[in-house]
Amino acid sequence: MDFTIFLIQLLNSLQYGLLLFLVASGLTLIFGIMGVINLxxxxxxxxxxxxxxxxxxxxxxxFGGGFFSTLCVGLVLAVVLGYVLEWAFYSYLYEREHLQQVLMTYGLILxxxxxxxxxxxxxxxxxxxxxxxxxSLPLGEVMTYPVYRLFISAVCVALALGMYFVFSRTRxxxxxxxxxxxxxxxxxxxIDIKFLYRVVFAAGVAIAVLAGMVAAPVSSxxxxxxxxxxxxxxxxxxxGGxxxxxxxxxxxxxxGLVDTFGKVLLPDAAGVLVYVLMALILLWKPDGLFKAG
Amino acid sequence: MKKTYIGMFAATALASTVTFAQAPGKVKVGLMLPATGTYAALGTAIENGFRLYVDEQGGKLGGREIEFVKLDDESDPSKATDNAKKLIKRDNVDVLVGTVHSGVAMAMAKVAKDTGTLLIVPNAGADAVTGPMCAQNIFRSSFSNWQPGFAMGEAAAKKGYKKAVTITWKYAAGQESINGFKEAFEKNGGKVTDDLQVPFPNVEFQALLTQIAASKPDVVYTFFAGGGAVKFVKDYASSGLKATIPLVGAGFLTDGTLDAQGADAEGIQTTLHYADSLGTPRDNAFRLAYAKAFKSQPDVYAVQGYDAAQMLGIGLTAVNGDVSKKAEFAAALEKAKIDSPRGAFTLSKAHNPIQDIYLRQVSGKENKVVGIASKALADPARGCRM
Structure with a gap:
């Protein structure tokens, strides 16, 4: 692997990693902070x-269309959906056992x-x-890099910063x-904790929906x-903890890093490398890298 | 234990009443196809095709009326053995028809082999169905994964490509298709330099696209289907590779996915045993009849279902509707020429179609025929002893 290719792969892994964060961040709120196993x-x-x-x-x-107005309408609908779902189903789950959470959220999948x-x-x-x-931007001799993928990365970075700011810097x-x-x-x-949780849940759903909408053009x-x-x-x-x-x-x-380079360097093991990584990290730190609180 | 006995007794009693209640002279066809999940649309097309042929024959094949028993296989291999047994033991079907998913079809083949029930596979391409699993009572109306791959290998070599990279999901169907391609491509003077694999059903291709760009082959051969096919074709185009390195594949890459792929699929060449605009009188008649009956356009799956019914018809006619005459049923099909909308085909010793594989090119929203990549191509049926 020459140096240019290595740099491109690094960019790929960064981009994939950010996409993963985008997709997983809603779950961080609902599973990570609210403690509901949300399948x-x-x-x-x-x-x-x-x-x-x-x-x-x-x-x-x-409204005359456009991707971004679709995004806004989708987000509004998602917040409403999250709010209603929390009120109708999830609010009964906080005190319940994990098994019941798994059963109900699995039912929702179906x-x-x-x-x-x-x-x-x-x-x-x-x-x-x-x-x-x-x-798209030219990259190396034969490849180009689609601008939209860079846009996704930018959305992820903005979202990560925004979430971090809200959680550690605001009341x-x-x-x-x-x-x-x-x-x-x-x-x-x-403090009206019920209402607060309803809002957090709605935000979690909205972020997951946002991830789906933003990723749709590249993932179909x-x-x-x-x-x-x-x-x-x-x-x-x-x-992550x-x-x-x-x-x-x-x-x-x-x-993103392990998956990308795993596919390239150890193609036979690519399917399991991520899980090996997880096992190793959990052996080393049973609570994950940055356990909160 | 007691409960089991009672259960078995009840089941037997039920089964015998069912047999008793049915009018004598009907042939029961068990349609074990996906009615839900990712492959639901394919299951519907196969069933429509099958019913179309039976209806054209006035509801009778080989002089006997056809009765259908339907079961949703959910494309779930873990339920496949039970489901197939249910159709045979509980519903007493004379013929099993199914299915789309290769894992499920393998389980069905195993059951068919053990019980001697006639089985016609209308899609699943697993090489093994007409390879190590082959049997007198097992037939396929579709293709083996090896076939489109091999045909594309020949076509690519003929075009003068020397160096190829293959990419697919790491699972049996993909690997079988790649093997077919590699065999033909290397026999004709080409060389496959890299065999890239993505864990199934992962659709993050960026790292491997970079690999392809780095190794700069003359051509890329791929096997993807459904959502993965859409994403791969779009990623391939947006990474800029499409302009410099031609992408070719087994036909599923661009079948049923063209609406979603849009302009990114334009010009891609694939190989399959069917195409959108064959223009033969046989195909035109079939397409018209199908469109009239079901208010939708037929696809390759509908053709395979239609031909499965034709094969059953030929076999039943030869044995005068007596499904117990397995040897004569098989002998008749081995000699038969099946008048398929795809073009007439015969069956190999292992009961897989010996058929022309078309080279097609995406143009607009259609897979147009460019020519025949491989004439009367027979699967080598490796491992088949019959």
Whole structure:
């Protein structure tokens, strides 16, 4: 591997790592901070992907269209969906056992998959890259790098910084962190923890949906797309340390690096390398890299 | 234990009533196809094709009426053996037809081999079905994974490409297709320098695309299907490789995915035993009849379902509707020429189609025929002893 190729692969792994963070960050909130084992996270991602596909023509007809207005409409819908879901289902799960959380959220996967099948069908669909970002930059002799992938990376970085700022620098973040450590105490201090959690949950769903919408033009949308990302999301959160946003970012970048170079250097083991990494890290630090609190 | 006995007794009783209730003279066809999940659309196309032929024959094959028993296989290999047994033991089907997923089809072949039930595979391309698993009562109306790969290997070498890189998911179907390509390409003077693999069903290709750019082959051969095919074709184009290194593949790369792939698929050449615009009278008639009956356009899966019914018809006619005459059923099919919309084909000793593999090129939203990549190509049926 010569040096240019090495640099390009480094860029690939950075980009993949950031994409992983984007996809997993919603789970960091819901599983990491709120403590609900949310298997339906992949479904939220899928809903985002299908929103990018199915909402585009509707948004185009009502608001004159564009990828970014679709994104905004999708986000608003996602917040509403998250808020309603928390009120109807998830709010009953906080005090329950893990098994019950797994059962209910697994049930939600089936419901969402079936709804998707009824509403949009089982075909594979492509989502157009917005014209503004459709170009590509030359890279090496034969390769080019699509601008849209750089845009995804930028979104991830912005999201990571934003989340980090909110959680460690604002009053809201302080209340959320306190709530995840001791619900009753926070409540007795006069903070409406129920409402707070509803908002955090809605934010988690919205971020997962955002990830699905932003990733849709490069990943295309297809049945079962959510299940594909679900496992890797849990790996990111667990390696990073449950509840830590910084940890999730570091873990995602690490996985991107191992996966990319694994595919190139050890192709036969590429499928397991990420899990070997997880096992090693958990042996070394059973709580993950940056366990919160 | 007691419960099991009672259960078995009840099942037997139920089974016998079912047999009793059915009008004598009907042939029961067990359609074990995916009705849910990723492959649901393929299952529907196969069933439609099958029913179309049966309807064209007035609902009868070999003088006997056809009755269908349907079962959703969910493309789940872990349930496949039970499902196949259920159809044979509980529903007493005379013929099994299925399926799309290779893992499920392998389990069905195993059950068919053990019980002697007739099996016609209308899609699953696993080489082993007409290889080590081959049997007198097992037939395939579709293809083996090896076939499109081999045909593309020949076509690529003929074009003058010398150095190829292959890329696929690390699973049996992909590997079999790559093996076919490599065999033909290297026999004709080419060389496969890299055999890149992505863990199934991972769709992060960027690292391997960089590898391809670094090794600068003359051509890239690939086997992907469904969502993976869409993503690969789009990634290949957006990485700029499409302009410099031609991408070719087994037909599934651009079948049923062209809407999603859009302009990124334009010009890609693939090999398959069917194409969108063959223009033969046989195919035109089939397409018209299918469109009339089901209000949608047929695809390669519909053709395979249609031909599975044709094969059953030929066999049943030869034995006058007596499905127990396995040897005569098989002998008739081995001699038969099946008048398929894809072009007439015969069956090999291992009961896999000996067929023309077309070279197709994506143009607009169609896979247009460019020519025949391999005439009357027969799968080598390695490991088949019959």
């Amino acid at each position: 339906a996270h992949g479904s939220f991602y899928m809903i985002g992907g299908y929103m990018a596909f199915a909402l585009a023509p509707i948004v185009a007809a009502t 419901v969402f998959e079936e709804l998707r099948s009824l509403l949009v069908g089982d075909d594979v669909h492509g989502v157009k890259v917005p014209d503004l970002l459709a170009g 809201l973040g302080m209340m959320i962190r306190a709530g995840s450590t001791n619900r009753e105490m926070v409540q007795s201090l006069g 949308v297809y049945p079962g797309m959510g299940n594909q990302v679900l496992i890797i999301c849990f790996v990111v959160v667990v390696i 449950i509840g830590s946003i910084r940890g999730a970012l570091v873990a995602a970048l690490l996985i």
